[in-house]
Amino acid sequence: MITQYDGMERQFLTSPDILDRLPDNEATRAWISHLESLGPDIPTVSLFDPARMLDDLLDLAVPHEDIDAIIALTPSPERNPDAWRLLERIVAVINSRMGEIDNAPTAPDLPGDGPLARYFHVYPLLALKPLVEEWHGQRCIPEDISRRTLVDLGRNLAVHRKRYGTGGISLHQWLQLHFRGAIYQLGRLQFQRWKLGETSGNAIRDAGHPAEPGGFALNVHITDFSGPMRPNLCSASFDRAREFFPTHFPEEPYRVAVCHSWLLDPQLADYLPERSNIVQFQRRFTLVDRERKPMDDVAFQFVFGRQASEIDTLPRTSTVQRALIDHVRNGGHWHGGSGWLVL
Secondary structure, eight states: OOOTTTTTTGGGGSSSOGGGGSOOSHHHHHHHHHHHHTOSOOOOOOOOOHHHHHHHHHHTTOOHHHHHHHHHTOOOTTTOHHHHHHHHHHHHHHHHTTTOSSOOOOOOOOSSSSHHHHHTTHHHHHHHHHHHHHHHHHTTOOHHHHHHHHTHHHHHHHHHHHHHSSSOOOOHHHHHHHTTTSEEEETTEEEEEEEOOHHHHHHHHHTTSSOOTTOEEEEEEEOSSSOOOOHHHHHHHHHHHHHHHHHHOTTSOOOEEEEEEGGGOGGGGGTSOTTOHHHHHHTTSEEEEEOSSOOHHHHHHHHHSSOGGGGGGSOOOSHHHHHHHHHHHTTOOOOOEEEEEEO
């Protein structure tokens, strides 16, 4: 095994319990409260020997430049007892919500900013992989859909490097949805089992459709590093969703889908051609609301992997890149949009 990371972040081993050093904020308190509700018996975490771990990392599309570090930094009860205790508890909390739609409490980060802290949330997901695969099997979810859903772990490691230039994972709360059966990759798009909020639920009901706040809906997500959003590919994804969810979740009637994204900002249509993929995607949805708070950084990170403050150094090689830059330079802002459609 590579040993270049041995001995790093030993400052985490100085407290009798790592929970004592987590940030005292609302999210951490909610997570600890849920943890305490599980009782004193925390399930034992089973991580693998390096050979098995390599197989799992490759199966999850983890970028090759991250694999050596992830394997070398793997926590153990002997080398990293503090990190191991936190890992056990995170797995217990996520697994306790296996198959549920509602979001689990946000898992805390490992204190510090070294390599182990950056990669830490890979390990709970690796520990959960066989558990969610077993749950998928109970739902008769095809293995190829299970695999293509879970490889979002590798994609998000690539997104982290694109945005920050270092190895690590920063969207672990998002990835927990994949590893507890709440979201599925069906072709070009991802579909999350979801419940309607007040605004969307009321708007769809007022339009004469059988929906209301708290009712079932599919939340549509567009992944990075997945190629163009061609209309035929998006249509094929919706067709697959119409078949997949009644088959594997017959007790959850999904009649509508919603989307919350900067890609639904109607201002994009002022810059992009009528037949652009983004404009055609927007027109699938009936717009409900637009976020008042600007989301410039969200849009710029998705397209450039950079912040809007770096606008003067960004490329202008595509229509979307030029649209994002020109709009902000002209004093505008990009906002998130929310829309719905009938399946």
